[in-house]
Amino acid sequence: ALRKGLDLIGGLETTICRGDTVIVKPNLIKPAHYKTGITTNSILIKAICKMTREEGAKRIIIADGSAVGYNTEKAFDETGLRDIAKDVKAELVNFKKSEWIPVPIPGGKVIHRIKLPRIFLEADVVINVPVMKTHDAFPATLGLKNIKGVIQEEDKKRFHKWGLSQAIVDLNKVAFPDITIIDGTVGMEGLGPTHGDPVNLGIIITSKDTVAADTVAATVMGIDPMEIEYVKLAKEQGLGCGDISKIEVVGEKLNSVIRPFKQVRLDFSKYRERGIFIHEKGACSGCRHTMEALISNLEREGNLDILKGYSIIFGQLVHIPDKLEGELVNIGVCTKKYKDKGYYIPGCPPHPEDITLFFQEKRKK
Ligand code: SF4
Structure with missing residues (x-):
């Protein structure tokens, strides 16, 4: 399914060149097995690493920084990624221990400068692999939001002060991934991103346009993409296509995979x-x-x-x-x-x- 999904967007060979350094960025919000729906499916990460190697990538780095207060190293253990990394000869990098480089954000509305990990900036290709989940601050957390995992803990907290949605969009202006593969093998509904119920959906969504990937994923989840503030702002600010009628969906028919995710609605x-x-x-x-x-x-x-x-x-x-x-x-x-x-x-x-x-x-x- 992964190979088919990548072939449908032109194949990995259109993005990865021989000798490249490739970062694979899962969602490791906290230490938890992927079957809970909390973290990215480690079998999917393994398959991405293998295919990346086949394309001639020299260095493959599986990298993330867990949410504030959670231990990324433990997340590598509990997801099985430590063993997988050995198996596929990939490096594991905890972004929290990075060397940080300040980067200006041209066109940033609430952030004009952000520190990013040197290793992230020096990579030739970034493959973003979020999980399809509901969230406590948005109807859903998807590809654009997953990139927040690369920043410093202090900035993760500051994002709420600056305005979370616009801060996510500003960050993506300088950290937009090359490919986004949304993991809907096991998603999460209800009290996401960590306390909800797993949804065995069995799909993946691939795109070189993260805004389009998020728009399609939201539609699959039964959510109006424009209800997700960061997707709406990203569309308005020209980061990608957020109009479902203008996105060419290939592979499975969109209507055949729509599965509304339960949202918490309180009176x-x-x-x-x-x-x-x-x-x-x-x-x-x-x-x-x-x-x-x-x-x-x-x-x-x-x-x-x-x-x-x-x-x-x-x-x-x-x-x-x-x-x-x-x-x-x-x-x-x-x-x-x-x-x-x-x-x-x-x-x-x-x-x-x-x-x-x-x-x-x-x-x-
Ligand atoms: S703009 Fe929206 S999210 Fe921000 S404080 Fe007001 S109601 Fe809350």
């Missing part, structure tokens, strides 16, 4: 009876998904009560309620104007962990 008003007052108006998918993921995770862990006694507001059009119940917590940069009236958690969207941490700290006090 926030139902938490009133538990003393949690959530007010949303005009929130984009970033804050909505963040809040839905936060509440679902706290509910699953039995910790929802840390939100008790607060009025939590978020969204572009939200106001402080006339009758304020409990203490006010303003979530996201859209509520900054109310920061003097209560607590304020910045970010666009704020990171779910920052919100959890805030309420845990309040509970301790």
